[in-house]
Amino acid sequence: MSAASQVLYRKWRSGAFRDLVGQDHVTHTLRRAVAEGKISHAYLFTGPRGTGKTSSARILAKALNCLNPSDGEPDEICSNCVAVTEGRNLDVIEIDAASNNGIDNIRDLRDKVQFTPGTGQYKVYIIDEVHMLSGPAFNALLKTLEEPPQHAIFVMATTESDKVPATIISRCQRYDFRRIANQDVVDRLKHVADAEGFTCEEDALQVIARVAWGSLRDALNLLEQIAISYQGNVTAEAAQELLGLGDTGASIKLAEALLSRNAAAGLATVNEQAAAGRDLKALQSSTIETLRAALLIKTGVDDALSHPAEVVEAMREATKSVDLDQVLRSLSAISETKFRDDSSSPLPLELAVARAVSAPRVAAAPAPVAPPAAASTRQPARPPAPRPTQSQQAPPRQAPATPAAPATQQQPAASYSAPPAETSPAPPARPKTPSDDRWDQVIRALNRTKGKKFVLGPLMRGASSHEVVGDELILQFTHNSNAERMAEELGDPRGRIAVEDAVEAAFGVKLGVKAQHGATDSSGDGGTPKATDSPLVRAAMAMGARIIEDSNADTSQ
Ligand SMILES: [Zn+2]
Numbered sequence: 001m002s003a004a005s006q007v008l009y010r011k012w013r014s015g016a017f018r019d020l021v022g023q024d025h026v027t028h029t030l031r032r033a034v035a036e037g038k039i040s041h042a043y044l045f046t047g048p049r050g051t052g053k054t055s056s057a058r059i060l061a062k063a064l065n066c067l068n069p070s071d072g073e074p075d076e077i078c079s080n081c082v083a084v085t086e087g088r089n090l091d092v093i094e095i096d097a098a099s100n101n102g103i104d105n106i107r108d109l110r111d112k113v114q115f116t117p118g119t120g121q122y123k124v125y126i127i128d129e130v131h132m133l134s135g136p137a138f139n140a141l142l143k144t145l146e147e148p149p150q151h152a153i154f155v156m157a158t159t160e161s162d163k164v165p166a167t168i169i170s171r172c173q174r175y176d177f178r179r180i181a182n183q184d185v186v187d188r189l190k191h192v193a194d195a196e197g198f199t200c201e202e203d204a205l206q207v208i209a210r211v212a213w214g215s216l217r218d219a220l221n222l223l224e225q226i227a228i229s230y231q232g233n234v235t236a237e238a239a240q241e242l243l244g245l246g247d248t249g250a251s252i253k254l255a256e257a258l259l260s261r262n263a264a265a266g267l268a269t270v271n272e273q274a275a276a277g278r279d280l281k282a283l284q285s286s287t288i289e290t291l292r293a294a295l296l297i298k299t300g301v302d303d304a305l306s307h308p309a310e311v312v313e314a315m316r317e318a319t320k321s322v323d324l325d326q327v328l329r330s331l332s333a334i335s336e337t338k339f340r341d342d343s344s345s346p347l348p349l350e351l352a353v354a355r356a357v358s359a360p361r362v363a364a365a366p367a368p369v370a371p372p373a374a375a376s377t378r379q380p381a382r383p384p385a386p387r388p389t390q391s392q393q394a395p396p397r398q399a400p401a402t403p404a405a406p407a408t409q410q411q412p413a414a415s416y417s418a419p420p421a422e423t424s425p426a427p428p429a430r431p432k433t434p435s436d437d438r439w440d441q442v443i444r445a446l447n448r449t450k451g452k453k454f455v456l457g458p459l460m461r462g463a464s465s466h467e468v469v470g471d472e473l474i475l476q477f478t479h480n481s482n483a484e485r486m487a488e489e490l491g492d493p494r495g496r497i498a499v500e501d502a503v504e505a506a507f508g509v510k511l512g513v514k515a516q517h518g519a520t521d522s523s524g525d526g527g528t529p530k531a532t533d534s535p536l537v538r539a540a541m542a543m544g545a546r547i548i549e550d551s552n553a554d555t556s557q
Contacts, residue, residue: 007221007224007481008192008196008220008221008223008224009216009217009220009221009224012192012220013055013058014052014055014059015059015062015074015076015085016059016062016073016074016076017030017031017056017059017063017072017073018073020052020055020056020059021052021180021184021185021187021188021216022051022052022178022180022181022184022185022216023051023052023056023177023178023180025178026045026056026175026176026177027056029175030056030059030060030063030072030175031063031071031072031073032072033072034060034063034064034069034072035069035071035072039064039122039153040153040172040173041145041148041152041153041154042145042148042153042154042155042156042171042172042173043057043060043153043154043155043156043172043173043174043175044130044156044157044158044161044164044168044169044172044173044174044175045057045155045156045157045158045175045177046157046158046159046161046174046175046176046177047159047176047177047178047179048159048177048178048179048213048214048215049159049215049217049218050212050214050215050216050217050218050219051177051178051179051180051214051215051216052177052180052216053157053158053177054126054128054157056175056177057124057126057155057157058084058085058092058126059074060124060153060155061084061089061091061092061122061124061126061153061155062074062076062080062081062084062085064120064121064122064124064153065080065081065084065089065091065092065117065119065120065121065122065124066078066080066081067079067080067081079119080119080120083119089119089120090118090119091117091118091119091120091122091123091124092123092124092126093109093112093123093124093125093126094126094128095109095125095126095127095128096128096129097127097128097129097130097131097132097133097137098128098129098132101132101133101134101137102134102136102137103134103136103137103139103140105137106133106137106140106141106144107140109125109141109144110140110143110144113125113144113148113149113152114149116151117151121151122151122152122153123149123151123152123153124153124154124155125152125153125154125155126155126157127141127154127155127156127157128157129157129158129159130156130157130158130164130168131158131159131160131161131163131164138164138165138167138168141168142165142167142168142171145168145171145172146171154172156168156172161174178214179213179214179215180214180215180216181214182206182209182210182214183209185208185209185212185214185216185219186202186205186206186209188216188219188220189205189208189209189219189220189223190202190205192220192223193205193223193227193234196227197232198223198227198232198233198234199232199233199234200234201234201235201236203236203308204226204234204235204236204238204239205223205234206236206308207236207239207240207243207245207308208222208223208226208239210307211243211245222239222242222243224481225242225454225459225481225482225485226238226239226242228462228479228481228482229242229458229459229461229462229482230242236248240282241455241458242454242455242458242459243454243455244279244281244282244285244448244450244454244455245282245285245286246273246278246279246282246283246284246285246286246287247273247278247282247283247286248286248290248308248310248311250269250272250273250278250283250286251283251286251287251289251290251311252290252310252311252314252315253265253269254266254269254270254283254287254290254334254349254353255287255290255291255294255314255315255318255330256314256318257269257353257357258287258291258330258333258334258352258353258356258357259291259294259318259319259322259326259327259330260318260321260322261326261356261357262357263353263354263357266353266356266357267350267353270283270346270349270350270353271346271350273346274344274345274346279447279448280339280344280345280346280348280349281339281448281450282448283349284334284337284339284349284352287334288331288334288335289307289311290307290311290314290315291315291327291330291331291334292331293307293311293312293315294315294318294319294327294330294331295327295328295331297312297315297316297319298319298322298324298327299324329355329356330356333352333353333355333356334349334352334356336352336355337349337351337352436466438506438507439466439506441502441505441506442460442499442502442503442506442507443457443460443461444457445457445502445505445506446460446498446499446502449498449502451489451492451494451495451498452488452489452492452494452495453485453488453489454485454489456489456495456498456499459482459485459486459489460475460486460499462477462479462482462486463475463476463477463482463486463515464476464477464478468507468511471509471510471511471512472511472512472513472514473503473507473511473512473513473514474514474516475513475514475515475516476516476517477515477516477517478517479517480517482517483515483516483517484515484517486515487514487515490513490514490515496513499513500512500513
């Protein structure tokens with residue numbers, strides 16, 4: 001079944017209006033229009049990527065030319081429908097305006113639009129990414145839209161309708177496609193996964209839906225990517241690993257600690273994760289997401305929450321006895337955390353914990369309270385209010401330490417002086433290629449490096465073999481879509497440099513990296529020298545010094 005080179009999204013593209021996910025308001029109207037023969041000569045489909053605009057345009061084209069339509073739906077089996085599905089219906093012309101944006105392309109269109117359709121009743125022009133057309137091209141298109149031949153229908157799709165000239169928009173029937181609700185995406189993923197024979201965890205599908213952010217195309221691509229990289233086992237862990245997301249349990253724990261100003265618990269969580277070799281950047285981003293849930297709950301807009309139930313529940317509980325200021329303080333402390341080149345040092349997150357639990361005046365985060373001096377002159381009766389709480393919560397001398405858990409005091413101190421080197425404990429790699437230490441090292445080095453879309457290590461683990469040919473490292477992928485994705489990542493300068501650096505560090509020579517499957521390839525050149533550890537150490541020391549200053553300032557109150 002699942003053909004190797006067929007991308008799931010293409011395979012599972014909706015064939016009829018009734019199959020379209022999450023756009024009932026659009027499909028209902030279009031169906032009625034077709035059924036009643038109220039056809040416009042120009043349509044504008046706007047909305048976020050992956051929400052079904054181009055699919056709808058094709059369905060409309062099918063419905064208009066179908067030999068046996070019923071109630072505005074194409075039958076999907078007549079010769080006209082099948083030809084559209086297979087992309088060989090000469091009456092349906094698709095133009096990608098991103099790559100054909102010039103006036104010549106539109107002139108060509110204008111010349112050909114005069115010819116009557118072949119097998120169908122209409123000639124349907126689908127112009128994707130129409131906002132990319134040049135000014136002259138838009139003008140030429142406008143002339144055609146002003147006097148379209150009876151048999152011509154234009155369906156223009158765009159993610160950026162504000163870049164489409166008003167003169168064009170005014171000639172179109174406009175349909176706004178919405179982001180697809182998470183549950184609709186999950187349901188569709190489940191359907192596809194079952195049919196493809198993947199084993200799936202519900203949580204994994206939730207993670208994918210959340211990351212895809214309303215784009216079914218992105219969601220299906222991610223599902224496919226995970227299924228390929230993890231041999232059809234779509235687990236939440238696999239999804240989190242591939243997408244560079246942290247473990248939900250850890251992020252809940254950290255968020256709870258920040259909200260309750262429990263420094264010991266916060267530091268313990270950070271250090272447990274660091275010791276387990278977890279990606280601390282991922283912990284940061286998932287904690288931000290978790291605290292975002294807390295913020296939405298606290299401000300009463302949790303209807304819009306698309307977070308996992310366990311996160312919502314935990315944050316609902318955690319925010320009960322916490323004021324909005326503390327939610328904001330926690331969120332800004334953690335989101336302002338900046339990792340240097342290496343995310344293995346727990347220090348930045350430890351500082352975030354310290355900032356979140358320390359008093360507003362001391363915190364590096366923008367203080368929600370006005371300068372205390374000014375405040376106290378205006379309201380002489382009340383100034384001490386916030387302070388006693390601070391000094392109870394943040395003990396003198398060393399912010400991280402609380403009497404509750406003395407053991408955790410030692411850990412951060414140790415890691416200040418010796419941030420773990422990249423070579424030390426790393427998560428086990430699962431190489432599929434003949435065991436090769438250098439290759440393992442490359443994968444390990446990239447296990448936490450996010451490329452344009454994917455974390456590079458897990459993506460590269462999907463390579464069936466690797467081989468040095470001349471001055472290039474050739475990665476062979478069994479699945480074409482894997483090869484395409486790797487090539488795409490290598491096409492992005494950041495991803496390419498990260499991969500080449502990791503390869504250079506492991507193989508000891510500078511090599512270009514290529515991803516291959518059949519004809520697919522992508523070239524790379526050059527690389528940059530790898531950063532040494534010393535600036536990191538120095539940065540860590542510098543940041544370490546600041547925490548003492550902060551707590552000193554606190555104590556001096
Ligand atoms: Zn048909």
